[in-house]
Amino acid sequence: MTRKIITACLILLAFNANAQQSLPLYLDDAKPVEQRIEDALSRMTTEEKIAMIHAQSKFSSPGVKRLGIPENWMTDGPHGIRSEVRWDEWEQAGWTNDSCIAFPALTALSSTWNRDLATLYGKSLGEEARYRNKNVLLGPGINMYRSPLNGRNFEYMGEDPFLAGEMVVPYIKAVQLNGVAACVKHFALNNQETNRHGVNVIVDDRALYEIYLPAFKAAVQKGGAWAIMGAYNKYKGQQACHNEYLLQDILRKEWGFDGVVVADWGGVHNTKEAIFNGLDMEFGTWTDGLTWGKSNAYDNYYLAVPYLKMIESGEVGTKELDEKVRNILRLTFRTTMNRSRPFGSFATEEHALAGRKIAEEGIVLLKNKNALLPIDAKKHKRIAVIGENAIKMMTVGGGSSSLKALYEVSPLDGIKKRAGKDFEVVYARGYVGDASGDYNGVVSGQNLKDSRSAAELKAEALKVAKDADIVIFIGGLNKSDLQDSEGNDRKGLELPYGQDELISAIAKANTNIIFLNISGNAVAMPWEKQVPAIVQGWFLGTEAGNAIASVLFGDANPSGKLTFTFPIALKDNAAHANNAFPGGDEVIYTESIFTGYRWHEKQNIKPLFPFGHGLSYTTFKYSDIKADKASIGQNETVTVSVKVKNTGKRSGAEVVQLYVADLKSSLPRPVKELKGFDKVYLKAGEEKTVTITIDKEDLSYFDDKKHDWVAEAGDFELLVGASSQDIKGKVKITLR
Incomplete structure (x- = not known):
């Protein structure tokens, strides 16, 4: 045994013997995470902090080697773990062991209307990411389906915000059980690819809060997402990746998000806005990497040397920098420095069969x-x-x-x-x-x-x-x-x-x-x-x-x-009926809250195939639709029950859908909106009772004047159906 090895062993033994006395607070996983964050932060130099908030390669950002804080490694994407590329190029790295299981696109997952399968999907994908030592999965995507021409619709979960929110939550939770952060994208209003880096989206607050934000809110507040990716487009004239209203006012202050905001690759355009408006990590600003013309393009990212020089000159302070690093350290402690996270598995038969x-x-x-x-x-x-x-x-x-x-x-x-x-x-x-x-x-x-x-x-x-x-x-x-x-x-x-x-x-x-x-x-x-x-x-x-x-x-x-409407013709879609897609330097969402099936029903336009539609090789009979109470108070719930019988000759599954109709409202509302669903499996001849519970939140609309959700007292109809067009029965309730 060499002298170096003997010395190393003695040091290790001494360290273990005195671990309780000598272990730095930030390395002690028995201590509260927030204490560990502050301890690590106090030990870092300004240069080390700056390094952490921007990329060092196509898909990684630095840790602090001196302190034993590991790098962060990102991976596309929402449907499988992307193969390795070279450090600073999009070309393949040439690995022979990075061939993954490709899972169905998220349009397919959402079309199962099965929360348990969303869990299975997230679990399987999280295991693949963990095995490949990726601690941030760049997905899932939950932007709303506004036009059938959007090139990225296949990556998303359809046109209904409630459904997307219900399906994304179990996906996120299951991914993160593997010690891998789900980075939910693209926040927000990324509903087209045309001029995606420059288009300014103009949308009213009702549509923003009722259609385009609810799935993201569910991802944050119910799913506990550890990361959010900003979008390419502009909103209120500001890039979404450093948009004060989206990232600070809504994401941080209204929703209480404590995770990391990651820029989409190439989504950062301004140092000062990136400093003050809620962005934490900058990636892909010059996607040709070192060929940009500098000795190290990464040092010239907006949140790199330009930021450091502003600090050194006194133009800006370090308060915002410390907050960004806190968020990144929180991500690190949840993922790479979590000693109990599992090891994962990759390209297995189990994952293929799950897919x-x-x-x-x-x-x-x-x-x-x-x-x-x-x-x-x-x-x-x-x-x-x-x-x-x-x-x-x-x-x-x-x-x-x-x-x-x-x-x-x-x-x-x-x-x-x-x-x-x-x-x-x-x-x-x-x-x-x-x-x-x-x-x-x-x-x-x-x-x-x-x-x-x-x-x-x-x-x-x-x-x-x-x-x-x-x-x-x-x-x-x-x-x-x-x-x-x-x-x-x-x-x-x-x-x-x-x-x-x-x-x-x-x-x-x-x-x-x-x-x-x-x-x-x-x-x-x-x-x-x-x-x-x-x-x-x-x-x-x-x-x-x-x-x-x-x-x-x-x-x-x-x-x-x-999970989205098939129109007969393009003009039947709300965005195209109003000539509001794709726009030029700006696009105006003139249809407001009336997207998808909401538009078809408002205008009485027959679709080719409606939202929620899907047939079976067996048949189902709905009966005995009722609510457990005729009226509810503001803090009460109502449960709707329906008996569903398989009247065919083979086993099958039916998705029972619950829609809410406000019979009299101060503001215009859709004819009905999805607010509940459940998938029931039935053998031939079998009958089960399905129950769905809703509350005041499900009866509410967003009042843009009050900037608050409002549930007006009055009468509502709860409609139970096999699709948005195939309503089997309804019950009336009163909100007191």
């Missing part, structure tokens, strides 16, 4: 005329699968949520595997959309190039369709630019690559056609009356093909419900 379960429950059966689904082996021996999305990998691309997946089962492979020897499966491409398969150096490995003309592809598809007993057309969108992808918005509601014309032609060739829409957005369906079965498939991750096959063949009974 498959979520995918199966998130798939939405939109239409099933004449019970064409599930596929019947007695009737449908020869299956034609048509469409590029049957074979195209969807885990690669789409922006920051792009993943290097351990594997991805395509819909075609899932169908073939499930079909086995009982069916004959024939495939035709039908159309060529995007043959590429790489993003930031992650390559799918697929060669989708096809030199045939559109006419040749169509002819092949029609021949295959005519010869089949049933056709599954697997199309929709993909994660290419100008589709479901970060950075740009879609140009229209129609399907790309000539799919609408092709679907119509195939429907004439074979009336037994199923359309499976792979997308994170609503699409127009001008051929809807020609197609008897329509399924919303989402981006479903690693186990996509197996989950899709399970539903199509009836191994899994679909139970997903839409």
